[in-house]
Amino acid sequence: MNDLDNHGLPLSTSSDLAAGRYRHGVDLLLSAWPGAAEALDEAIATDPDFALAYAARARLHAVRSEIASAKAKIEKAEELVARHGTERERSHVQVLSLAINGQAARALARALQHAEQWPRDILILSLPLGAFGLFAFSGMADHDQARVDLCERLAPNFGADDWWFITYLGWAHTENGNVTHGRDLTERGYDLRIENANAAHALSHAMYEGGANEDAERLIAGWLPRYDRAGILHGHIAWHSALAALERDDPARALAIYADHVQPSVSNGMPVNVVSDAASFLWRLQAYGHTVPAGLWAQASSYCDHCFQRAGFAFADVHMAVIAAAVGNRQAVEERVQSLTDLVETGALAAGPVVPAICRAALSFFDENYADCARILEPMAGEVVRIGGSGAQREMIEDMLLLSFMRSGNTAKARLLLDQRLHRRPSPRDTRWYATLAA
Known part of the structure; x- marks a missing residue:
């Protein structure tokens, strides 16, 4: 051991070059910047016994939803760190192993313990944070x-x-x-x-x-x-720009951004981002009164055929249901709702009954049964946060409730919700909707 990471923590490697490539790779990983894989692979090639380099590479595989590769790399890290790792490094690898192997609750508990003892171990501290972190997806x-x-x-x-x-x-x-x-x-x-x-x-x-x-x-x-377009957040950051264009009522600009950067055929993002960005953008476009060009919903649905088929990932479940409802695949929504309801009843779905409720509401919304959509969503409004993601992403659900109030004739509740939103955040769209109610 003769080197430190970027926050002064010792690294068990005999190679200065491997340590340097590891430091660079972790910085790139934590900034979601291209080149992290190459840097970490170089660290491993330079020192094949460098456990933390394998662990960081496993984390990057997991971020990319390359689960088999992630599990193989973290298994190698566990083998190496058991032989010649420090206490901090063994804990570091254990936390990542729990997260990669789907033990989210245990991973969160261990990550928090680890962070209290080694707060500057930022690869582990990063796990509970972010819109898709262990806190957000804890329910x-x-x-x-x-x-x-x-x-x-x-x-x-x-x-x-x-x-x-x-x-x-x-x-x-x-x-x-x-x-x-x-x-x-x-x-x-x-x-x-x-x-x-x-x-x-x-x-x-x-x-x-x-x-x-x-x-x-x-x-x-x-x-x-x-x-670079290979960057994992390229499409999602562009999605934010598309939302801003919709806010100022410029659907042509929003669609151009979606076509160039966001739609599944061009995005290199994480599958959860690709699905949620497509679903929420197209839903907003249609719900705000604009035309969704032919084929876009079908393209999103086709992408979904290859991911999140098994219910239980709350944030993905909601967006999968929106896409299925949009293309008229009622059976897919109903089957997902049933699977989610079963998970709720057995206590296996941390986010709870709000998840199948949102899926049912999405189906009612696309059926233009707005009174039913509002009936389902209103008692769950305070629970939507449990699905995780960011406030901007979850706003689609609040919009669904607001528009359902408006379109079912419940202007009093629509106005109350708009008052709350305008107090919280100025929005040209909400101002336009408020004027519609006043008229």
């Missing part, structure tokens, strides 16, 4: 607050110039409703490392949540060309 109703609490508790371990931590601290505050503070922090993190897709993503969210859609569009238009 907790207060996961936004939990992220803030964790970050604030550990903040003294990081300096004001730590690009990774400042970015995630800002993200946590933004998602928890402290948008101005969150944006200030995130802009600082973005300025510290512009070649960081997670920072551009988090800043886009902060701008959207603050009603600064024009700022978000300018940010993305200026930043996205520097990010």
Whole structure:
């Protein structure tokens, strides 16, 4: 052992070159930047006994939904770290192994324990954070607050110039409703490392949540060309720009962004992003009164044939149901609802009954049975957060309820919900809808 990681933690490797490639690879992984795989592979090739390099490579495989490769790499890391790893490295590998092998609840508990003992081990600290982190997908109703609490508790371990931590601290505050503070922090993190897709993503969210859609569009238009299309967040960050275009009632621009960057045939994103981005964009486009060009829903449905067929991943289940309902595949929605209901009854679905409820509501919405959609969603409105993802992503469900109120003639409840939304975040779209109700 003769080297340290980028946060001063010892690395069990005999090679300075391997340690250097590992440090670079982890930075690229944590900034969702292309080149991480190559850097980590070089670290492994230089020192085939470097357990943490295998573990980081396993994490990158998992992010890419390359599960078989992830499991093979983490198994190798476990074998190596048992022979000559430190206590911190053994714990590090164990946490990643639990996450990769689908033991999310245990992974979250162990990650939090690990972070308290080794707070600067940021690859492990990153696991509970983010829109798709272990907190978000835990089924907790207060996961936004939990992220803030964790970050604030550990903040003294990081300096004001730590690009990774400042970015995630800002993200946590933004998602928890402290948008101005969150944006200030995130802009600082973005300025510290512009070649960081997670920072551009988090800043886009902060701008959207603050009603600064024009700022978000300018940010993305200026930043996205520097990010290779192979980058895992390329399509999703473009999705944010498409949403901003819809907000200002420019469906032609929104569709152009979708066609160039977001639709399944062009996106290199994680399957969960590809499915959710396609479903939520096309749903919004149609629900806001615009025409979805022929073939787009079918393309999204075709992509779905290869992923998330088994119910139980709440965030994906909701978006899979929206796509199936959009193409008229009632049987697929009903079968997913039944499977989810069975999981709820056995206690195996952490997010609970809100998940099958949203799936049923989506079917009613596409059937134009808006009263039924509202009846299903209204009592679940406070539980939608349990499916995970971000506020911007979950807003589709709130829009579904709001439009169902409006279209079923329940103007009083529609106006109340719009009042709450406009108080929370200025929105040209909500202002237009409010004018419709007033007329």
